[in-house]
Amino acid sequence: MAEDSKGGRTAIVIGGGLAGMLAVTALAGHVDAVTVVERDRYPDGQTFRKGVPQARHLHILLSGGQRALEELLPGTVAALCEAGARSLYLPRDLLTRSATGWQRRFDERRHLTLSVTRPVLDTVVRQQVLRAAAASATRVEVLEATEAIGLTGDAGRVTGVRVRSRDGDAGGRSERELPATLVVDASGRGSRTPQWYAALGRTAPREETVDAGLAYATRMYRPKDPATAPDAGVNVPGWPECPRGAAYVPVEDGKWLLTVSGVRGHHPPTDEAEFTAFTATIGDPYVHELLAQAEPLSPVHGFRDTCNRRRHYERPGALPEGFLVLGDAGCTFNPVYGQGMSVAALGALAVRTTLADGGGLRPGTTAEAQRAVARAVEPAWLAAVGSDRPYARPDDAKAGLGERLSTWYIDRLFARAAIDPVVGAAFRDVFCLTAPPARLVAPQIFLRTVFLPRRPGLPSPPAVIERV
Structure with missing residues (x-):
């Protein structure tokens, strides 16, 4: 893979959020310099920023994501805990009510989930990344208040990024080109790469959507x-x-x-009184009852961009040389399932592993890395679209026979997992992104799911913790 015009191997990462920072870590040691192009200015301290519209809502880091994060940045999980992140073992520390009843409270001590606000997570990860970069041979520069407005190159190769300063008035914003050996799009749900492809003379990659029409609100x-x-x-x-x-x-x-959610026709309100009333209409009164024992600290914040969207950059011919897509820019999930941050970490780890195993940047490396990212995404994608398919729009991609059978099986498995420690453990392995979906059809799990009778869960939230 060719060097840039300055004679070194350089990378540009579009987006300085979680996925972008993890991309920096994945590239460290494989390029001489990384420039992060971030359209916002980072706030002082652990506060919300405009460029992260989901920031005020619930965020969790699944055990699979934690493992990937620790492999990329050792010590980060401990740093998050020191910053106040709460540790929840599933299912002991998260009481779950499904259509069949409450899940038993098994004390497995296998899947530790972190619950943390987004400003704390972003700040801690960014500090860890920049600290690690300072100790490496790769130079890292962050261009804040700078917007990526296009790619340079042609249909066969991306050679850099056109950027524009967001400081000053509109007439005084300067534009320039930044050359690079590799460009990584980690710009999130609002990625404009499909539009930029047209300027390169390329066709946008095939896009798959499943939209449950879900909206949620948080206080x-x-x-x-x-x-x-x-x-x-x-x-x-x-x-x-x-x-x-x-x-x-x-x-x-x-x-x-507290995050409440609903599909089309059931969207939660952002009016404070109506928000509280809405909690009385969900599938169990327990949460509504808990609110009587708590005082609100914030307004209600709503969010509606929850479509599952996957752009298949991993398909043959879909990716020019010198270009890579990570995080929500390539595959974004309904945020209500809490998978996005973990998948971003798994994707970044897949890139780093590909670069390490293949000897760094060379022709074909980005396509290979993109396929590795797609493999990391697949389990979470299947889980999200399977859950949202019953509410999908008529014009979404149709479910084939295989997906319909999978949906029937997962529904039965989920009901069984609420009461069966063996099936439940397998379900959590896959949900927490530590095992492939094939774990759910292992002989023992398949037989218990299909042939044991379907029984209800518990009638009320469990107080008793059961050791297994």
Whole structure:
């Protein structure tokens, strides 16, 4: 792979959020310099920023994502915990209510999930990345308040990025070209790469969407009496007969985030009184009852861009040389499932592993890395679209026979997992992104799911923790 005009191997990462910072770590040691192009200015301290529209909502880091993050940046999980992230073991510390009843509270100690606000997560990860970069041979520069407005190159190769300063008035914004050996799009849901492809003379990659029409709204609370605060988070996902849901989970500083959700015709309100009333209409009254013991600390914040969207950059011929797509820019999930951050970490790890195994940047490396990213994405994609398919729009990609059978099987497996520690453990392995979907059809799991009778879950939130 050719060097850039300055004589060194350089990379540009579009987007300085979580996926972009992890991309820097994946590239460290394989290029001489990385320039991060970030359209915002980072705030002072751990505060919200405009360029992360989901920032005020619930975020979790699954155990699979934590493992990937630790491999990329050792010590980051401990740093997050020191910053106040809450540790929840599934299913012991997250009470889950499904259509069949409440899940038993198995104490497995296998899948530790971190619950943390997005500003804390972004700040800690960014500090860890820049600290690690300072100790490496790769120089890292972050261009804040700088917007990527296009790619340079042609249909066969990307050679850099056109950028524009966002400082000053509109007439004074300067544009320039930044050359690079490799460009990584980590710009998130709003990625403009499909439009930029046209300017290069390329066709945009095939896009697949499954949209449940879900919207959600979030408010922060603090228990009035910390001594009587719940000892576990609560998750009441919606189901076809009751398409409204809620998750109430602890975060830093003794605070809790409540996110309520609903599909088309059931969108939660952002009016504060109506928001509280909405919690009484989900599939169980438990969350609504808990709110009587808590005081609100914030307004209600809504979010509606929840479509599952996958752009198949990994397909043959879909990627020019010198270009790579990571995170939500390539595959974005309904955020209600809490997979996005973990998948970003797994994707970045896949890139680093590909570069290490293949001897660094060379012709064909980016296509190989993109295929590795796609493999990392696949389990989360299948889980998200399988859950959202019952609510999808008529013009979304149709479910084939295989997906319909999978949906039937997963529905039965999910019901069994609520009461069966063996099936439940397998389900959590896959949901937490530590095992491939094939784990769910292993002989023992298949037989217990298909042939054991379908039984209801518990009638009320479990207080008893069961050791397994």
